[in-house]
Amino acid sequence: MKLEDLTESSGEWLRGSGPESDIVISSRIRLARNLAEYPFIRKATDHDRQAIEEAIHNRALADKKLKKVLYLNVGELETVDRQFLVERQLISREHAESDGARSVAIDHRETYSLMINEEDHLRIQVMHSGLDLESAWDKISKLDDVVESHLTYAFHERLGYLTACPTNVGTGMRVSVMLHLPALVITRQIEKVFRSLHKISLAVRGLYGEGSQAMGDFYQISNQITLGRSETDLIGQVSDVVPVLIDYERRAREFLMNESQKDLHDRVSRAFGILCSAKTISSEETMHLLSSVRMGINLGLIDNLRIPDVNKLFIHTQPAHLQKLRGIELDTADRNVERASYLRRYLGNLGRGDSSEVN
Amino acid sequence: MKCQQCEKPATFHITELTGPDVEELHLCEEHARTYLTPGEPVDSPVSQSFAGVLAQQMQLGQTTEDLARLDQQACPICGITFYEFRNQGRLGCPHDYVCFESELEPLVINIHGANEHMGKRPKREKGASQQQTELIRLRREMKDAVSNEEYERASELRDEIQRLEKEHTGSSDD
Numbered sequence: 023m024k025l026e027d028l029t030e031s032s033g034e035w036l037r038g039s040g041p042e043s044d045i046v047i048s049s050r051i052r053l054a055r056n057l058a059e060y061p062f063i064r065k066a067t068d069h070d071r072q073a074i075e076e077a078i079h080n081r082a083l084a085d086k087k088l089k090k091v092l093y094l095n096v097g098e099l100e101t102v103d104r105q106f107l108v109e110r111q112l113i114s115r116e117h118a119e120s121d122g123a124r125s126v127a128i129d130h131r132e133t134y135s136l137m138i139n140e141e142d143h144l145r146i147q148v149m150h151s152g153l154d155l156e157s158a159w160d161k162i163s164k165l166d167d168v169v170e171s172h173l174t175y176a177f178h179e180r181l182g183y184l185t186a187c188p189t190n191v192g193t194g195m196r197v198s199v200m201l202h203l204p205a206l207v208i209t210r211q212i213e214k215v216f217r218s219l220h221k222i223s224l225a226v227r228g229l230y231g232e233g234s235q236a237m238g239d240f241y242q243i244s245n246q247i248t249l250g251r252s253e254t255d256l257i258g259q260v261s262d263v264v265p266v267l268i269d270y271e272r273r274a275r276e277f278l279m280n281e282s283q284k285d286l287h288d289r290v291s292r293a294f295g296i297l298c299s300a301k302t303i304s305s306e307e308t309m310h311l312l313s314s315v316r317m318g319i320n321l322g323l324i325d326n327l328r329i330p331d332v333n334k335l336f337i338h339t340q341p342a343h344l345q346k347l348r349g350i351e352l353d354t355a356d357r358n359v360e361r362a363s364y365l366r367r368y369l370g371n372l373g374r375g376d377s378s379e380v381n
Numbered sequence: 382m383k384c385q386q387c388e389k390p391a392t393f394h395i396t397e398l399t400g401p402d403v404e405e406l407h408l409c410e411e412h413a414r415t416y417l418t419p420g421e422p423v424d425s426p427v428s429q430s431f432a433g434v435l436a437q438q439m440q441l442g443q444t445t446e447d448l449a450r451l452d453q454q455a456c457p458i459c460g461i462t463f464y465e466f467r468n469q470g471r472l473g474c475p476h477d478y479v480c481f482e483s484e485l486e487p488l489v490i491n492i493h494g495a496n497e498h499m500g501k502r503p504k505r506e507k508g509a510s511q512q513q514t515e516l517i518r519l520r521r522e523m524k525d526a527v528s529n530e531e532y533e534r535a536s537e538l539r540d541e542i543q544r545l546e547k548e549h550t551g552s553s554d555d
Binding site: 056057058059060061062063064065141163166167170171174175176177178179180181182183184186187188189191192193195247248249250251252253254255256 | 458459460461465469470471472473474475478479485488489492493494495496497498499500501502503504505507509510511512513514516517545546
């Protein structure tokens with residue numbers, strides 16, 4: 023398998039299926055782990071970093087239980103390829119932009135990835151479509167067991183798994199659920215929701231994690247605390263709050279349909295119209311309009327488009343995806359033209375009843 | 382007029398009527414946006430609160446002299462000083478949690494509200510992790526011995542390193 027094989031698809035987390043997938047995009051869990059016999063990244067020499075890569079690659083990844091992984095040396099990749107992996111959420115922005123020996127192993131269905139030499143020696147992450155944290159935990163815990171059977175993790179009897187930053191110590195686990203909350207944004211209730219989440223020590227982030235803006239009304243809810251509670255408890259805390267948020271969003275949608283269906287229908291149709299006909303369009307505007315269209319489909323206001331199509335457009339119109347699909351590097355202005363043309367082709371073909379792959 | 386929070390020109394003039402007094406704010410576009418959308422943290426909430434907590438911890442109940450002394454303390458395994466950690470917010474090796482235990486304890490409690498791990502544990506025997514961490518010190522000492530041309534010492538260290546390396550990898554490989 024090559025990196026190019028990932029380009030055409032849209033990855034597991036954007037598959038658009040799974041429980042509550044009209045609102046819940048994906049469920050993700052990551053574990054931070056370090057090898058006991060090497061310094062943390064901050065103090066690791068080039069030689070240490072290489073030895074860490076080799077230990078994980080040659081021992082853990084060689085295990086027969088892990089089949090068909092794509093192993094990439096991140097430092098050697100072109101900028102556009104690294105950006106592509108970030109857009110796909112297979113590596114973090116930090117992993118893409120840092121220096122030194124670092125790599126990633128990606129499962130062929132993109133349900134998990136292992137980042138080597140990120141902030142910690144190893145960051146394992148599992149992504150599932152829809153609201154599906156229990157099976158994501160089951161999967162990641164098994165992956166963790168496989169790796170651990172070959173390597174000795176840094177572990178403290180009282181403090182648990184030791185991490186480079188004390189904010190991750192203990193379980194080393196971050197559980198996050200990505201939600202699409204356009205109606206809460208329109209009805210201006212989103213701030214209130216965030217404030218109450220902060221009170222119960224849950225963090226809210228945008229689509230691409232730490233520091234990113236909430237593009238396209240996508241929000242990630244995750245745990246802040248990693249120590250003093252079991253993995254199942256931490257997962258429970260996030261899973262308990264998600265149905266409440268889903269309920270708020272559904273009620274906000276209902277409210278909009280009852281109070282101002284005409285306005286809402288107009289908003290959604292205009293968004294769809296621009297996407298079908300624009301000649302040049304930025305990534306931000308595309309995300310914003312696709313968000314309206316996505317909600318429109320869920321409310322039955324648009325009927326010739328499906329959720330997996332919209333999810334695919336969300337990812338394929340990102341800067342690096344667009345360039346990979348086109349096969350050449352493009353500057354911002356050219357990307358905006360290419361993006362508009364891609365959208366017109368894709369949506370135009372759907373209009374003619376041909377909903378097969380378009381590239 | 383300059384923005385009240387930076388050097389850029391203030392293009393947003395906000396009159397805040399929600400408090401007890403009427404408040405006038407003059408902000409640039411960027412700070413106005415931050416001000417008007419308090420629910421969207423610009424920086425990661427974790428690193429922000431972490432930096433805050435860290436600064437707080439370091440100032441509480443410590444004189445400048447105490448802090449200076451503490452800053453110079455170094456981990457015997459990886460060599461990181463407390464000053465380096467305080468500045469970067471990242472530790473140097475697993476042993477730092479042991480050698481800076483009393484300094485890290487209040488910080489950990491502040492972040493997590495707990496100081497005891499409750500979840501999953503590695504299946505390896507207790508102490509395996511600490512033994513392996515010794516390798517960091519041994520490798521460092523061997524490097525020093527080589528550069529000081531103490532070859533006999535280096536060769537002893539190499540044997541010790543190989544013995545420890547074997548101890549925990551041999552068992553589970555196919």
